[in-house]
Amino acid sequence: MKDLSIYKSLVAPIHHVFFDFPSSSVAPTLVLFVQHSTVVNHPNASKGISVVSVEDIRWQRCDIKTVALLAACLAKHHAHQQGADDAIFIKEGYITEGSSSNFFIVNQQDEIITRPLSQDILPGITRQAIIQLAKEQKLTIIERLFTLEEAKQAKEAFISSATTLIWPVISIDNEKINQGKVGALSQRLREIYLEKAGVKP
16 A cells, blocks of 8 residues: 555553552553555545534643543544534634644634644644744744634634645535635645645645
């Protein structure tokens, strides 16, 4: 297979049924699995995706990448039941992130906005790369809180992750973004990202 993704998980040893860590030094278990993945030429990158909003019921340390993914799985399942592609989490009226991605909007002034790093979101490596690329391109990027309503009124929206890179969001809760069309800025960022990575679509 040509296009693969590798998921790596480091599991700490557990001391009997009470889930305590052993006091002595014990090597953790490294788990890897490989699967076919169409990252570069996935159709969602060009056609965009639909998302629905769900309450963020995750634990309070979302900045730590763990396998405690029940809330994310439930959110994705709910989205698929609603006929959407994915879900975005809402906490106290503000968007935190996607079920397995970071979330960005572009306002009418072409300012790129994403939630600042905190315990509420994962510090994604693709998110970090997008911020750096945007600055290199002299684009305005702002890290601040933004509401669900602001996202619905945005000029563009998109998600980012290692397995999606950048996917445009063309509707939120069945409300179209940019008249349901893929935005130019998200496409431009994706092209720049691929160029920097030395990958040809």
